[in-house]
Each structure stands twice: as structure tokens, then as C-alpha cells.
Amino acid sequence: MDLEWKWVNAVVPKMTQKLLRRYSLLLMIRQTQPVGRRSLAERLALTERTVRTDLDSLLDTGLVSMQTNGVWLTDDGQTAILNLQPLVADLTGLRKKETQLKTRLGLKDCLIVSGDSDDRPDVKRTMGEAANDLLRQQLPTGESVVAVMGGTTMAAVAETLSATLADNRQLTFVPARGGMGESPKIQANTVCARMAEATNGHFQALYLPELSSKLASTSLRQEPAIAQTLDLIDHANVAIHCVGDAMAMAKRRQMSAEVTATLVNRHAVGEAFGDFFDRNGQIVYRVPKLGLSISDLDRMDLVVAVAGGHSKAAAVEAYFKIPPAKTFLITDEGLADMILKK
Amino acid sequence: MDLEWKWVNAVVPKMTQKLLRRYSLLLMIRQTQPVGRRSLAERLALTERTVRTDLDSLLDTGLVSMQTNGVWLTDDGQTAILNLQPLVADLTGLRKKETQLKTRLGLKDCLIVSGDSDDRPDVKRTMGEAANDLLRQQLPTGESVVAVMGGTTMAAVAETLSATLADNRQLTFVPARGGMGESPKIQANTVCARMAEATNGHFQALYLPELSSKLASTSLRQEPAIAQTLDLIDHANVAIHCVGDAMAMAKRRQMSAEVTATLVNRHAVGEAFGDFFDRNGQIVYRVPKLGLSISDLDRMDLVVAVAGGHSKAAAVEAYFKIPPAKTFLITDEGLADMILKK
DNA sequence: TCACTATGGGACATATACTGTCCCATCTGA
DNA sequence: TCAGATGGGACAGTATATGTCCCATAGTGA
Numbered sequence: 005m006d007l008e009w010k011w012v013n014a015v016v017p018k019m020t021q022k023l024l025r026r027y028s029l030l031l032m033i034r035q036t037q038p039v040g041r042r043s044l045a046e047r048l049a050l051t052e053r054t055v056r057t058d059l060d061s062l063l064d065t066g067l068v069s070m071q072t073n074g075v076w077l078t079d080d081g082q083t084a085i086l087n088l089q090p091l092v093a094d095l096t097g098l099r100k101k102e103t104q105l106k107t108r109l110g111l112k113d114c115l116i117v118s119g120d121s122d123d124r125p126d127v128k129r130t131m132g133e134a135a136n137d138l139l140r141q142q143l144p145t146g147e148s149v150v151a152v153m154g155g156t157t158m159a160a161v162a163e164t165l166s167a168t169l170a171d172n173r174q175l176t177f178v179p180a181r182g183g184m185g186e187s188p189k190i191q192a193n194t195v196c197a198r199m200a201e202a203t204n205g206h207f208q209a210l211y212l213p214e215l216s217s218k219l220a221s222t223s224l225r226q227e228p229a230i231a232q233t234l235d236l237i238d239h240a241n242v243a244i245h246c247v248g249d250a251m252a253m254a255k256r257r258q259m260s261a262e263v264t265a266t267l268v269n270r271h272a273v274g275e276a277f278g279d280f281f282d283r284n285g286q287i288v289y290r291v292p293k294l295g296l297s298i299s300d301l302d303r304m305d306l307v308v309a310v311a312g313g314h315s316k317a318a319a320v321e322a323y324f325k326i327p328p329a330k331t332f333l334i335t336d337e338g339l340a341d342m343i344l345k346k
Numbered sequence: 347m348d349l350e351w352k353w354v355n356a357v358v359p360k361m362t363q364k365l366l367r368r369y370s371l372l373l374m375i376r377q378t379q380p381v382g383r384r385s386l387a388e389r390l391a392l393t394e395r396t397v398r399t400d401l402d403s404l405l406d407t408g409l410v411s412m413q414t415n416g417v418w419l420t421d422d423g424q425t426a427i428l429n430l431q432p433l434v435a436d437l438t439g440l441r442k443k444e445t446q447l448k449t450r451l452g453l454k455d456c457l458i459v460s461g462d463s464d465d466r467p468d469v470k471r472t473m474g475e476a477a478n479d480l481l482r483q484q485l486p487t488g489e490s491v492v493a494v495m496g497g498t499t500m501a502a503v504a505e506t507l508s509a510t511l512a513d514n515r516q517l518t519f520v521p522a523r524g525g526m527g528e529s530p531k532i533q534a535n536t537v538c539a540r541m542a543e544a545t546n547g548h549f550q551a552l553y554l555p556e557l558s559s560k561l562a563s564t565s566l567r568q569e570p571a572i573a574q575t576l577d578l579i580d581h582a583n584v585a586i587h588c589v590g591d592a593m594a595m596a597k598r599r600q601m602s603a604e605v606t607a608t609l610v611n612r613h614a615v616g617e618a619f620g621d622f623f624d625r626n627g628q629i630v631y632r633v634p635k636l637g638l639s640i641s642d643l644d645r646m647d648l649v650v651a652v653a654g655g656h657s658k659a660a661a662v663e664a665y666f667k668i669p670p671a672k673t674f675l676i677t678d679e680g681l682a683d684m685i686l687k688k
Numbered sequence: 689t690c691a692c693t694a695t696g697g698g699a700c701a702t703a704t705a706c707t708g709t710c711c712c713a714t715c716t717g718a
Numbered sequence: 719t720c721a722g723a724t725g726g727g728a729c730a731g732t733a734t735a736t737g738t739c740c741c742a743t744a745g746t747g748a
Contacts, residue, residue: 008433011426014407015368019361026357040695053736056696065356072744074695084353091350382724395707398725414715416724 009095020095025050026058027092030067030077030085035129035164038074082168086137089115101340105333108343109321112307112330120338121157122313127336128157131312132164134334135244139165142306142332143242145172151180151240151296152199153277154192157310158246162198175205178236180243181278181295182212208233212294225294237295243304247311247323248275263289274319276309283318285325301329310334317342351437362437367392368400369434372409372419372427377471377506380416424510428479431457443682447675450685451663454672462680463499464655469678470499473654474506477586477676481507484674485584486647487514493522493582493638494541495619496534499652500588504540517547520578522585523620523637524554550575554636567636579637585646589653589665590617605631616661618651625660627667643671654678659685 013020032047033039045055059075062068067081077085093099098116106114115134119127152158169175177199179192193209200207210233225231250272254264270288272280277298278291287298301307311320312335320335321343355362374389375381387397401417404410409423419427435441440458448456457476461469494500511517519541521534535551542549552575567573592614596606612630614622619640620633629640643649653662654677662677663685 008429011429012365012433014409014422014426015372015404015430016361016365017403017407019358019364022361023354023358030357038695042694051737053738057735061359062357065359067356070696072695080356084356087350087353088357091354380724384723393708395709399706412725414724415717 024092024095026062027085027088029055029058030062030081031130031133033068033075033081034077034085034133035126037076038071040074044075086140089137098337101337101344104344105335105340109324109333110327110330111324111333113332115332115334116337116340117312117334118337120312120314121336122315122338127312127338128160129164131157131310131334131336132160132162135161135308135310136164136166136169138308138332138334139244140169142308143169143173144305147174147176148242148305149176149178149236149240150199150242150244151237152177152192152196152243153180153245154190154195155246155248156190157312158192158195158244159190159198161244161310162195162202165199165202167203170203170205173203175200175203176236177205177207178233178240179210179295180237180240180245181293182210182230208236210234210237210295230294234294240296241303241305242308243296243301243306244308244310245276247309247316247320249316249319250274250280252315253280257291259291274316274322276323281322281326283322285322287326298326301331304329307331308334312336312339314338314342366434366437368404369427369430371397371400372404372423373472373475375410375417375423376419376427376475377468379418380413382416386417428483431479440679443679443686446686447677447682451666451675452669452672453666453675455674457674457676458679458682459654459676460679462654462656463678464657464680469654469680470502471506473499473652473676473678474502474504477503477650477652478506478508478511480650480674480676481586482511484648484650485511485515489516489518490584490647491518491520491578491582492541492584492586493579494519494534494538494585495522495587496532496537497588497590498532499654500534500537500586501532501540503586503652504537504544507541507544509545512545512547515545517542517545518578519547519549520575520582521552521637522579522582522587523635524552524572550578552576552579552637572636576636582638583645583647584650585638585643585648586650586652587618589651589658589662591658591661592616592622594657595622599633601633616658616664618665623664623668625664627664629668640668643673646671649673650676652676654681656680656684 009020028048029044032044036043036047041052041055041059044050045052048055059068059070062081063070066078067084069076069078090099093102093116096118098118102114102116105111105116115138117127117130117134119130121127121131177196179196181192193211196207196209199205210230212230225234250267253275254267267280267289271282272288273283274281277296278293279287279298280289281287307329309320309323309331311333317339320333320339324331324333351362370390371386374386378385378389383394383397383401386392387394390397401410401412404423405412408420409426411418411420432441435444435458438460440460444456444458447453447458457480459469459472459476461472463469463473519538521538523534535553538549538551541547552572554572567576592609595617596609609622609631613624614630615625616623619638620635621629621640622631623629649671651662651665651673653675659681662675662681666673
């Protein structure tokens with residue numbers, strides 16, 4: 005597939021740029037709709053007129069619709085984005101990186117969006133859209149219980165989840181773990197609620213304080229409300245989670261100086277599901293809490309990891325040394341390049 | 347792959363037509379090079395200026411070169427045609443027909459060129475080019491002995507065989523059978539000679555009269571020159587042949603009224619290697635002669651059948667009911683449509 | 689209710705690419 | 719040598735894309 009495009013480009017040069025430009029236009033519309041010409045032009049660093057001609061063309065072919073309040077993506081537009089993704093990835097060379105990363109990390113598959121979410125926060129949103137696309141294609145139809153983690157990345161995924169995902173699917177969302185000490189806005193509970201809302205699904209919250217002792221966890225487990233949720237977690241067949249940089253997570257969760265020291269001593273580089281691991285994928289510390297563990301992923305029908313930004317490269321690379329269920333990874337070019345350039 | 351193009355077309359309409367136009371331009375150049383703008387324009391029913399713009403573009407990207415005596419295809423141009431073939435087949439819908447025909451007839455693979463060689467004789471030449479492409483990709487490197495049949499279609503293949511085929515290959519051509527009673531221009535011997543010449547290879551002729559009796563064939567087989575050629579045929583690892591309409595072949599080979607009557611009585615529809623078969627693939631008559639039979643194909647590394655034109659549809663369809671070695675078929679749209687529309 | 693902002697659409701001059709149609713010097717091949 | 723084909727130049731005309739305005743209006747928030 006890679007060489008083929010070289011020849012297409014040789015025969016009809018400049019068609020490629022136009023295709024890419026309009027594709028990114030479609031992406032931007034999806035991300036900000038309803039949106040006007042001028043905003044689009046500014047965001048994409050194009051002139052208003054150029055955006056206009058492109059929009060007119062896309063209007064002709066029915067990929068977008070124009071309302072008084074701005075441009076909307078039609079259903080065809082949605083489908084077009086989905087179908088063009090691999091092709092565009094080919095053209096931009098991202099496809100090559102995707103396959104490289106896939107073999108390098110032992111993934112089921114991989115989606116890379118361009119940009120670096122460390123530098124530009126809106127790239128997270130693009131990753132969210134990509135996650136949405138992937139779920140639409142990979143999520144089994146029928147009933148599913150989706151275990152979800154918290155974090156800013158997951159919040160971005162929740163933001164972009166669309167109702168069309170719920171066609172032929174009944175979804176229940178549940179926090180994968182309790183008591184992570186996140187701030188409310190990006191807690192797993194909040195993310196769950198948002199996802200359920202977007203997909204007309206259900207969700208079950210898990211309200212747990214920070215746990216410090218084995219004893220407390222044992223007694224809490226008896227609580228009916230908690231036991232019920234934990235049971236639901238055990239029946240989850242889909243997991244969506246992020247991978248975090250060890251130190252960043254420790255700080256965000258305001259972990260004690262003592263624990264942080266432990267992490268440093270043991271060279272923790274990354275975190276997932278509350279488990280911290282070093283660069284060899286060895287788990288060096290577990291936050292005491294109830295719920296899903298990395299080992300539970302093996303029984304899942306679908307596992308999606310979402311993580312971007314070059315600062316998370318080490319964490320992600322280490323994470324996939326833990327032999328897990330075959331995972332789909334959604335990431336950005338910043339992270340992918342950081343791993344691949346070595 | 348099929349749907350993908352729908353969306354490419356929606357995003358950048360009119361790029362498709364341009365691609366197809368330039369592709370057919372490349373094909374035409376290959377077929378008639380060196381050739382000038384005006385001839386090309388006339389043959390492709392385009393204006394001179396359009397051809398010129400396209401040529402200028404292709405010149406920029408280095409797919410063609412301009413000499414004082416006309417336009418030539420560069421090596422890159424050759425490669426471009428090869429690589430774009432499946433893509434163009436997709437775009438024109440030929441690809442779909444190729445896969446349909448492939449499963450319908452139980453082929454190894456299938457190449458369909460557009461047109462109908464019954465209506466326009468130059469389509470045969472295009473099939474020849476396609477055969478050339480296929481051989482370049484499928485013919486094993488190293489030494490090969492290629493058994494070849496006669497006929498107008500095979501003559502067209504011979505015409506288009508190119509020297510690049512001989513890179514990394516030493517080829518010996520030999521007539522698959524003797525004594526078919528063809529006119530000299532399209533005899534297997536002539537075809538062999540032409541092919542050997544084009545590929546800097548060798549060939550061995552097989553001069554045999556029409557055979558009428560078992561006795562004659564037995565004694566002829568003793569002749570050293572003939573025995574040597576027959577031995578070479580036995581060692582052939584590649585076969586290129588055509589499939590003919592039964593009645594047309596009977597007429598062309600001036601077979602006796604008696605034999606022709608037999609063919610009619612037994613409902614012969616097609617012929618290959620001098621064997622006539624009915625619509626169920628049952629062999630109903632064998633021309634007495636020496637050399638290759640259909641059953642010999644099983645031991646070949648590569649078998650290519652070339653046949654086009656709607657009038658041969660019944661013959662081709664019946665031929666592939668004879669369970670043979672997996673064969674590559676090169677045909678035209680006229681024949682393919684005739685088979686598929688039923 | 690009012691003012692403000694962002695929206696689509698219209699308009700127009702300009703730039704770029706493509707097209708149709710000539711002519712001409714030159715090369716090729718018989 | 720000469721007829722026919724070749725590439726290249728030229729130019730007017732057309733289609734499309736671009737840059738830059740202005741305008742009426744539909745929402746939105748005060």
C-alpha cells in the first residue's frame with residue numbers, strides 16, 4: 005500500500021494535498037461543529053476563501069451541511085472520515101508509524117493522531133475522536149459493560165463519545181477502580197456519567213474514600229452498594245483506560261511523600277489502574293484499592309488504551325512490556341515518535 | 347477497498363477522472379511508443395492540448411520522456427503502470443469483475459482489460475501488455491522453459507513481450523504442440539521465435555505436418571530433431587496458451603467436414619491445446635498430434651491463459667470446468683461481462 | 689429588549705491552471 | 719531528398735481557485 009501512493013502522486017500530483025486539506029477540514033468540523041468559515045480558517049491557518057471553496061465542494065457531495073449557525077457534518081461526512089482514516093494515515097506516513105508501533109509494542113492495533121498533546125491540549129480531543137471511531141468499529145454489538153478509568157485523557161474521550169455508538173448496543177459504564185484521589189472533574193465516576201449520558205446508557209458509580217488499610221477494604225467490600233458495583237466490574241467485557249507518567253500521577257493524586265519516595269527508589273516510570281511499574285514492566289507499587297487490575301484485562305473482549313504526549317512515552321513503552329490482553333492503543337505523533345526514534 | 351474510493355471521490359471529485367485519463371494515456375504510450383501528442387490525442391479521442399498538459403505533468407514527475415521522435419515511457423512510467431493497475435481496476439469497477447470471475451471460474455487470479463477484442467482488435471494488444479505485466483510479476487526467476495501455443499491472441503502477446511522480462515531470467519520458448527495447421531503468421535513456431543527474440547532467449551521449433559494416423563506419429567517421434575523438442579516440452583515449467591471457440595478453430599484450421607460434423611454432433615464449444623470440449627468441460631475430440639496436453643498443466647509452475655472477446659465466453663467458461671492447475675486468466679471486459687451477466 | 693458576535697452569502701478583482709487552435713523549426717524514415 | 723510526424727512556442731478563451739471586502743441576519747447574553 006505504501007508504494008502505491010507514490011505513483012498516484014506522480015500521476016496526479018497535488019491531489020494529495022487537497023485531499024489531506026479537506027480531510028483535516030472534516031476533522032476540524034467534527035471537533036467544533038457547528039462552526040463557521042472564519043473560525044475554521046483561523047484554526048487551520050487557511051484563508052477564509054479557501055475554506056469556503058472546500059466547504060462548497062463538500063456541500064455539493066453532501067459530506068457537510070450548512071445551517072445558519074454554522075457548518076455541520078452529515079452522516080456521510082462521519083462515514084467519510086472513518087473510511088478515509090487509513091488512507092490518510094498512509095499518505096501522511098502515519099500509517100507506517102502505526103504498524104511500527106504495533107509490532108514494537110505488541111498491540112492488537114494502533115491509531116496515531118498527528119500532533120503532540122503535551123504541546124497542544126486540543127490534540128487530546130482528536131485522540132478522543134479517534135477512540136470514538138475505534139469503538140464504533142470494534143465494540144461488540146449487544147450489551148456491554150465498559151470499565152473506565154479517570155484522568156484528563158479519559159475525560160477527553162468521554163467528551164467526544166457520540167450517540168451513534170449506541171446503535172445496536174446497550175452500554176453500561178462503571179469505574180474500573182475506586183478511590184484514586186483524582187479531582188472531581190476527571191474522576192472515573194464523572195467520566196462514566198458523561199459516557200453513559202452521551203450513549204443513552206447506564207452507569208454505576210463507585211464512591212470510595214482513599215484506602216489505607218487492608219482491614220478497611222475488607223469491611224467496605226461488604227457494603228451492598230459497593231459489592232454490587234464491584235460485581236459489575238467483574239463482569240465488564242470492555243476496558244478503556246489511560247497510561248500515566250509515574251511522577252505526574254503521584255503528584256496529581258497527591259500521594260504522600262513516603263510513597264513518592266518509594267516510587268522514586270524503585271524507578272517507577274508509569275502507572276495504569278493504580279499500579280506503578282518500572283521501565284521493564286515490573287510492578288513496583290500498588291495503590292491499595294478495590295476494582296480492576298491489569299491482569300483482569302486478559303478476559304476482556306476489547307481493551308483500549310489512550311495515552312498521548314511525548315512525556316508519556318517511557319510510561320507507555322514500559323506498560324506494554326507487561327504481557328496483557330492484546331490492546332488497541334490510541335496515541336499521538338509526539339509519543340509515537342519518541343518511542344520509535346530510539 | 348471498494349467503498350474507500352467512493353469517499354475519496356466525495357472529498358476530491360474529478361481527481362478520479364484525471365487519474366484514469368492519465369493512466370490510459372500511459373497505457374497508450376506504452377502500446378505505441380514512440381508516439382506524438384497528435385496521434386495520442388486522436389487515439390484517445392482527446393484534444394491535442396489536453397494530451398499536452400497531461401504529458402507535461404507526467405514529464406515533470408518523470409514518468410515519460412520526450413524525444414524528438416516522440417514520447418517514451420521511462421522505467422518509472424513502467425513501474426507506475428504496474429502499481430496502478432489494481433487501483434485503476436478498483437476505480438473502474440473492473441476489480442470487482444476480476445474477483446467475481448476468479449471465484450466463478452476457479453482461477454488463481456484474473457486480469458481484465460477494458461473493451462471487447464471482438465469489436466476492436468487493438469484490445470488484443472492491451473491483453474498482450476497485461477500478459478507481459480503478469481509474467482514480469484509471476485514468472486519465476488532463473489531458467490524457465492515456456493511452452494507456447496499459436497493463434498492471433500498469442501501472437502499479440504508475443505508482439506508486446508518486453509526485454510525487461512529477461513532481467514534475472516533465462517527463457518527458452520518451445521511450441522506446446524505441433525501440426526495445428528495454422529497459417530504461418532500465427533503458428534506456435536513463429537510466436538516462439540518472436541518471444542525468444544524479444545527476451546533475448548532461445549527457442550526450439552517443432553516442424554510437423556498434419557497427422558492423421560497413429561502410425562505416422564509413432565515413427566515421427568523417433569526422429570532425433572523432433573524427439574529433442576518433445577523432450578524439451580516435457581520439461582517446460584511454464585505454459586501460455588489461449589482458448590478458442592470450437593467452430594472458429596475448426597474453420598481456421600481447415601478441418602475436414604467429417605471432423606467438423608463430429609464436433610457439431612458432440613456439442614463442442616471450445617478448444618485448447620488441440621482438445622475440443624463441450625460446455626461441461628468434457629473432452630469430445632482430440633486433434634491427433636504430439637506435445638502438451640491439458641493434463642500436463644498440473645505440473646507447471648505457472649499457467650497463463652489468454653482469451654478475449656464475447657464470442658469466446660462459452661469456450662472459456664467450459665474450459666475452466668476441466669479441473670486444471672490453477673491458471674491465471676487474462677481476458678477482456680467483453681468476455682467477462684458475457685460470463686458474469688448470466 | 690437590545691447590542692454584540694458569529695454566521696452564511698454576495699460580490700469582485702486577481703491568480704492559477706487548463707483548454708482549443710494555430711504556426712513553425714526540426715527530426716525521422718523511406 | 720522529401721513527405722509526414724515530431725516537440726515547442728504562442729495566444730486567446732475558459733474554468734476554477736484565491737484574497738478581501740461588505741451585508742443581512744440568526745442566535746446569545748446582558
